[in-house]
Amino acid sequence: MQIGEVADRTGLSLRTIRYYEEVGLVVPSARSQGGFRLYTEPDVERLGVIKRMKPLGFQLEEMRELLAILDALSAADDVDRDEHLDRLAQFHAAAEERCDELRGQLRIAEDFASTLRAHLPAHRSAGGAVSPVDTLT
Structure with a gap:
């Protein structure tokens, strides 16, 4: 799905999603032939985790660490x-x-x-x- 749909589903602005990409928290899974960002369901879930951490005052580095932990735990060979x-x-x-x-x-x-x-x-x-x-x- 494209960034606009992701923004609608998550309640995050396009600018916020792009910022999270810029700082490496969420990277689109692919790009369309026209260069549009394409996101998968796991990408949307990742943005949901970030969105829920923000009001609790977690910093970017803490978000990055938690996301890495969640990624590792979902891997079979952790x-x-x-x-x-x-x-x-x-x-x-x-x-x-x-x-x-x-x-x-x-x-x-x-x-x-x-x-x-x-x-x-x-x-x-x-x-x-x-x-x-x-x-x-």
Whole structure:
């Protein structure tokens, strides 16, 4: 499939997909005769892994390492399987920790939104507008 379809399926922009290619995270499996990038299902899955790592704050080098581990583990002859599984467990622990941190931030944000929502009905002016000062007092 071409890059436009990959962008639609992954929710990533064309520019982002091209950037991931430029830094070596995802390389199109082939090129058409006209030079268009062609991606396979594993390429799309790889982009999905990258997309899910990004909001957790993983850096490009960490993404590269994890993708290499996943590639190695999918190979039948992974001689370093135990080492790769240990490192994968470390990535998993880091992802869980970052998810916990994000859940904490989300609780704070939801509490703030709830506080604002609680002030809205009581402080509406006659015209329906809300004074920014009134909503925060």
